[in-house]
Amino acid sequence: MDRSLLILEFNQxxxxxxxYAITRQTKISIRxxxxxxxxxxxxxxxxxxxxxxxxxxxxxxxxxxxxxNIEEYIIKAVKGxxxxxEDMEQIGMFLVAIGRLKxxxxxxxxxxxxxxxYSENLLSLGDLREExxxxxxxxxxxxxxxxxxxxxxxxxxxxxxRMKEKAxxxxxxNQAHASESFIVNRNGRICLPIKKECxxxxxxxxxxxxxxxxxxxxxxQAITQLREDYELYKLEEDNEERRILYAIMNxxxxxESALKENIRVxxxxxxxxxxxxxxAEMQAIEPQINTERQIRLVAARHPMLNAAECVRLDFEIxxxxxxxxxxxxxxxxxxxxxxxxxxxxAMACAGLHIPCKCADIAINAQILCDIGDGQNIxxxxxxxxxxxxxxxxxxxxxxxxxxxxxxxxxSGTDPTEGMGIAIAILxxxxxxxxxxxxxxxxxxxxEYAGKYEEIVNARMAFDRISLKPQYRLEIGEAGESCALYIxxxxxxxxxxxxxxxxxxxxxxxxxxxxxxxxxxDDGGLQKVPSPTVRKQEVVKVRSEQDGGFERGDSVVVxxxxxxxxxxxxxxxxxxxxxQVQKEKxxxxxxxxxxxxxxNQLYPEDYDFSIIFDTIENRKARHKMGKNHQENLMxxxxxx
Numbered sequence: 001m002d003r004s005l006l007i008l009e010f011n012q013x014x015x016x017x018x019x020y021a022i023t024r025q026t027k028i029s030i031r032x033x034x035x036x037x038x039x040x041x042x043x044x045x046x047x048x049x050x051x052x053x054x055x056x057x058x059x060x061x062x063x064x065x066x067x068x069n070i071e072e073y074i075i076k077a078v079k080g081x082x083x084x085x086e087d088m089e090q091i092g093m094f095l096v097a098i099g100r101l102k103x104x105x106x107x108x109x110x111x112x113x114x115x116x117x118y119s120e121n122l123l124s125l126g127d128l129r130e131e132x133x134x135x136x137x138x139x140x141x142x143x144x145x146x147x148x149x150x151x152x153x154x155x156x157x158x159x160x161x162r163m164k165e166k167a168x169x170x171x172x173x174n175q176a177h178a179s180e181s182f183i184v185n186r187n188g189r190i191c192l193p194i195k196k197e198c199x200x201x202x203x204x205x206x207x208x209x210x211x212x213x214x215x216x217x218x219x220x221q222a223i224t225q226l227r228e229d230y231e232l233y234k235l236e237e238d239n240e241e242r243r244i245l246y247a248i249m250n251x252x253x254x255x256e257s258a259l260k261e262n263i264r265v266x267x268x269x270x271x272x273x274x275x276x277x278x279x280a281e282m283q284a285i286e287p288q289i290n291t292e293r294q295i296r297l298v299a300a301r302h303p304m305l306n307a308a309e310c311v312r313l314d315f316e317i318x319x320x321x322x323x324x325x326x327x328x329x330x331x332x333x334x335x336x337x338x339x340x341x342x343x344x345x346a347m348a349c350a351g352l353h354i355p356c357k358c359a360d361i362a363i364n365a366q367i368l369c370d371i372g373d374g375q376n377i378x379x380x381x382x383x384x385x386x387x388x389x390x391x392x393x394x395x396x397x398x399x400x401x402x403x404x405x406x407x408x409x410x411s412g413t414d415p416t417e418g419m420g421i422a423i424a425i426l427x428x429x430x431x432x433x434x435x436x437x438x439x440x441x442x443x444x445x446x447e448y449a450g451k452y453e454e455i456v457n458a459r460m461a462f463d464r465i466s467l468k469p470q471y472r473l474e475i476g477e478a479g480e481s482c483a484l485y486i487x488x489x490x491x492x493x494x495x496x497x498x499x500x501x502x503x504x505x506x507x508x509x510x511x512x513x514x515x516x517x518x519x520x521d522d523g524g525l526q527k528v529p530s531p532t533v534r535k536q537e538v539v540k541v542r543s544e545q546d547g548g549f550e551r552g553d554s555v556v557v558x559x560x561x562x563x564x565x566x567x568x569x570x571x572x573x574x575x576x577x578x579q580v581q582k583e584k585x586x587x588x589x590x591x592x593x594x595x596x597x598x599n600q601l602y603p604e605d606y607d608f609s610i611i612f613d614t615i616e617n618r619k620a621r622h623k624m625g626k627n628h629q630e631n632l633m634x635x636x637x638x639x
Contacts, residue, residue, distance in 0.1 A: 002034075004369040004405075008343045013303060013352070020277040022064040025263075026270040035349035037365055042289055045351025050286045051115035052276025053353065055108045061277075062104055064270045065097035067263060074259050077252040086139035088248050091259075092132030098122050098262055099129075101269075115272065121265045123258045128251050135248060141241050149240045152233055159230040163190045163223050170220050184217060189227060191217040275352055283307065284353035287344075288360040293401070293435060294318020295345060300356035302340045303347070307355065311472055313340055317435055318362065323426070323455040324475065326439045327446060334439040334460050335371060335407050337473050341437060342367055342405045362435070365401035368394040372407065384413040391425060400433030409440045419444045430455065484516060493525050494518045549576050549589065552598030552608060558591045566598075567612055579612060 001011055018030045036042045055062065073087050101122060108116025135145035143150050167183045167190045174192070184191050186208045194216050205224060208217040219227070252259070278284075282303060299312040311333070317324055326334050344354040348361040370390045391406065398404060410422030419442040426448060429436045438445075449455045461472040484497055484504075498518040501509040513519065549555065553566040557580060567584055568577035575586045602608075 004342075004367050005034075005346060007369045007371050008339055008346060008367070008405075009304065010343060010346050013343070013347060016303075017274055017278050017352070020274040020281075021270050022274075023067050023267055023270045025067070025267045026274065029267070029271060030274070033350055035346045035364070035367070036351070037349070037363060039289065039291055039363055042349050042351065042363060046286050046289065046348070046353075048115060048272045049275040049279055049351055049353055051113050052272045053279045054111075054113055055115060056273070056276050056280055058111060058113075059104060059107050062269065062273050063097060063100045064266060064273065065094055065101070067094060067266060070094050071260070071263055074252060074256055077249045078256050080249075080253075082242075082245060083249055083252075084139075085136045085141055085245065088132055088245070088252070089136045089139055091252060092129055092136065094262075095125055095129035095132070098266075099124055101266070115269075118265060118269060122262055125255055125258055125262075128255055131248055131251055135244055141244055145244045146240060149237065149244065152237045152240060156230060156233045156237065159226055159233065163226045163230065166223055166226065167192060167220065170222065186217045189219050190223060191219055193217055279353035282353065282355045284355045285358065287348045287354055287356075287358075289348065290360055290362055292318065293322070293362050294360065295341060295362050295403075295435070296358075296360040297341065297344065298357045298359065300340060300344060300354065300359065302336055302343065303355055305336075312356075313337055313473055315341055315473060316475065317437070321454055321456055322433065323430060323436045323438070323449070323452075324458050325426075325445060325449045325455065326437065326458045326460065326473065327441065337460070338405050338407065338437040338439060339371060342369060342403060345403060362403070363401075364403040364435075365399065366397065367403045367405070368398060369405040370394060370407065371405060384411070384418075387411070388421075395425070395428055395432075398429065398432045398434050402432070402434040404429055404434050404436040406436065406438045409438050409445070410442060411440075418442070423448050426455075484512065488516055494520060494522045495524060549592060549594065550598055552602055552606070553594060554596040554598075554601060556593040556595050557587060558593060563595065564592075565611065566592075584612075 005011065014030055014033055017033070018027045021027045021030060036045065068090075069087075070091060073083055073091055076083055076087075102119045102124065105116040105119035105122075109119065135142055141149070143153050164183065170192060174194070184193060189207050191207050193210075196216055205219045205221070206216050207219050209215070210217075295315065295317050297313060297315040299314065301307060301310045301312055315337070326337065344356070344359065345361050345364060346367055347354050348359070349363055354361075370387055394404060394406075406425070409425060410418035410420075413421075422440060422442055422445050426436075426438065426445065429438075430452060440446075446457055449457045456475060458473055458475040461474050484501060487500075488494075488497055494517075497516060498513055501512050501516075501518065505512060549566045549569055551566055551569060555564055555566060555576075555578060556562070557564055557578065562580050564578040564580035566576055567579050570576045570589050574589045576589050576592060577584055578587050578592065579585075
């Protein structure tokens with residue numbers, strides 16, 4: 001399918017249409033449905049859809065047969081391949097369905113609906129239908145398929161009854177030799193269950209043994225002759241059944257052309273009625289068709305949107321206007337609006353009714369679209385690159401009979417350069433003579449539209465009081481992006497909006513600030529609790545070789561292995577003051593080995609005077625911390 005039609009989701013319309021079809025052949029053909037560029041054919045296709053809708057509304061749903069495997073059976077019959085009775089019965093049921101469909105169409109002919117006259121193209125083939133109905137029932141050849149077959153089957157029934165009767169009589173006579181009191185059927189023969197040791201008591205033929213070997217299943221000689229007669233009649237029955245099947249098969253082969261014509265007409269009617277069913281489901285109407293390059297839609301909706309909830313679209317282009325530039329907020333429905341115009345145009349030219357109050361659609365030689373992100377990761381294309389590549393291809397193909405749809409023209413790059421590219425593309429489209437619909441945010445593009453009579457601005461209506469988009473297209477008015485209005489509605493604080501207004505509009509921002517009441521204090525952003533990163537604790541690795549001991553470190557004094565606490569770090573000579581058992585001494589750092597660092601032994605702000613001071617000094621410090629103490633002295637050591 002054409003890329004633009006895929007962008008418009010025309011394939012989804014076809015998928016929906018196929019759900020209304022009955023036959024497998026119709027469902028397959030719907031996949032290939034394309035907009036037509038022949039005016040007469042488009043009008044015929046639409047007329048067919050309208051008449052199908054009328055028949056459905058007036059007469060009800062058509063009884064379209066499934067036709068599963070019917071064509072395959074016809075081909076086999078023509079080749080001379082013998083069909084099974086159930087295959088022929090399906091052909092008979094198909095012919096019955098043809099009769100029902102003809103009756104349905106006849107009721108439409110009474111109302112002078114043109115489509116109903118297809119009933120003349122459907123051939124009932126009454127003789128073939130009656131032959132199949134007479135000969136086959138419930139997937140089997142019926143007794144009354146022929147007098148010969150009926151006589152043969154009657155003889156078979158008589159012989160079968162006689163064999164059973166005789167077998168039961170023999171069993172009663174030889175009850176003492178029997179292992180069971182009833183006759184059985186083994187390998188298609190009527191047998192008696194006889195004890196092994198009594199096998200010679202009854203003239204017979206052994207047919208089978210039980211699993212233990214204790215019982216023999218025998219056919220008495222008195223029954224053998226009757227069975228042989230029965231088998232001869234079975235052969236006659238088989239021959240007669242084959243003769244009947246070949247006769248029916250020849251009749252089917254003789255009606256090949258008529259049967260295939262019925263299939264062709266049913267597939268066509270199935271397709272037309274599928275369009276009618278979808279029209280009824282969508283509550284759609286037949287649009288007017290023109291070649292004057294104008295499109296007019298009244299109360300239209302996108303087929304995929306809920307009819308009860310969506311805002312209807314009024315749209316018109318043509319009569320001197322060839323381009324419409326639509327602006328407005330991102331949430332305002334610009335993209336939906338232009339896709340609706342393009343999709344309904346494609347549907348109309350494909351012979352489908354469209355959901356609106358009334359419409360006049362131009363036949364477009366091609367519909368060219370650039371909508372959506374378009375980013376292709378596999379090809380390493382950015383959004384902007386993907387748009388430009390697509391637009392270049394559109395500009396190569398566009399002509400005066402094209403409908404071009406461009407969404408967010410010039411987006412995805414530097415605003416200044418994007419604006420320039422957008423205007424250059426619009427100028428090329430204007431020169432091409434095509435009809436085009438474009439959405440954009442650039443104010444310069446709006447100004448460009450004002451320079452030419454054939455281009456008009458349009459906007460999506462936006463209610464500034466409720467700060468809500470109204471999804472209504474207003475042609476002839478240039479819109480604003482309304483980004484600040486939408487941002488305020490979504491909760492962006494006034495202080496940020498005020499800054500944004502000043503940056504965007506400079507000296508002209510005062511009116512906007514007043515309209516949005518941005519001077520009011522709205523409390524700003526309300527922060528919410530957030531998780532914080534837990535940093536890994538950095539453990540300082542100290543070198544013992546350079547005397548890197550700190551106050552409070554627990555160390556081992558070599559070589560005696562006593563434990564001490566560092567009172568003062570190493571001096572310039574590498575001597576460390578260590579307290580060992582309340583005695584302070586200077587020891588060279590080479591004699592010390594770190595046992596436990598101070599940061600693992602004490603809190604960060606630990607008062608080491610508790611360890612290193614005398615009790616007298618600690619009391620003196622406590623008193624001095626409260627007030628001045630005259631004649632009180634603290635004696636300190638050099639540490």
